[in-house]
Amino acid sequence: MTFLELARARYSVRKFAETPVEEEKLQAVLQAGACAPTAKNLQPQRIYVLQSEAAVARIRGITRCAFNAPVVLLICGDVNEGWVNPFNNRNSTEMDCSIVTTQMMLQAQELGLGTTWVCWFDTEAVKKVFGLPVGIEPFALLPLGYPAADCAPSPMHANRKPQEETVKYL
Numbered sequence: 001m002t003f004l005e006l007a008r009a010r011y012s013v014r015k016f017a018e019t020p021v022e023e024e025k026l027q028a029v030l031q032a033g034a035c036a037p038t039a040k041n042l043q044p045q046r047i048y049v050l051q052s053e054a055a056v057a058r059i060r061g062i063t064r065c066a067f068n069a070p071v072v073l074l075i076c077g078d079v080n081e082g083w084v085n086p087f088n089n090r091n092s093t094e095m096d097c098s099i100v101t102t103q104m105m106l107q108a109q110e111l112g113l114g115t116t117w118v119c120w121f122d123t124e125a126v127k128k129v130f131g132l133p134v135g136i137e138p139f140a141l142l143p144l145g146y147p148a149a150d151c152a153p154s155p156m157h158a159n160r161k162p163q164e165e166t167v168k169y170l
């Protein structure tokens with residue numbers, strides 16, 4: 001499968017099978033995140049693996065978008081570690097975390113696992129419930145698991161803007 005075929009085959013999985021995620025697959029997903037590029041290679045990402053019964057129950061209590069995934073990755077960043085662009089004062093932490101999340105999402109796809117990138121959650125509630133250290137900012141959740149047998153892409157999946165609208169040649 002080419003990279004483009006893999007990227008096109010991915011869709012947001014919101015219904016998971018009960019099958020657990022094998023430890024080696026989880027580690028491969030985490031490694032794909034760890035080798036992502038980050039600004040100045042500062043690696044401000046902090047990934048929390050929510051897989052204990054208690055942790056999964058807590059995240060499900062905060063957002064309906066954890067779905068029924070057996071594992072949920074909570075992608076956070078240390079905003080004091082991220083690179084600050086002197087041209088516009090922009091902190092790279094969220095951008096860095098997005099690249100890490102993307103690589104994990106696509107690695108999961110290659111392994112036959114499904115994910116959905118989730119931002120529908122109260123970041124303050126996450127900080128409080130999981131007791132995150134000061135400066136650690138949650139950016140995304142990645143529910144992770146095998147897609148349910150009857151899982152299918154949502155209608156939104158196929159709805160892509162024409163390339164002329166999103167790509168400009170100057």
Ligand SMILES: Cc1cc2nc3c(=O)[nH]c(=O)nc-3n(C[C@H](O)[C@H](O)[C@H](O)COP(=O)(O)O)c2cc1C
Pocket residue numbers: 010011012013014065116117118119120121153154156157158
């Ligand atoms: C930054 C971001 C935030 C998202 N947040 C949510 C979310 O909170 N809940 C959800 O069900 N899907 C969420 N999605 C998934 C998008 O809705 C989905 O990727 C989009 O509709 C395209 O569908 P596809 O992923 O199946 O191709 C999010 C995606 C991104 C990139």
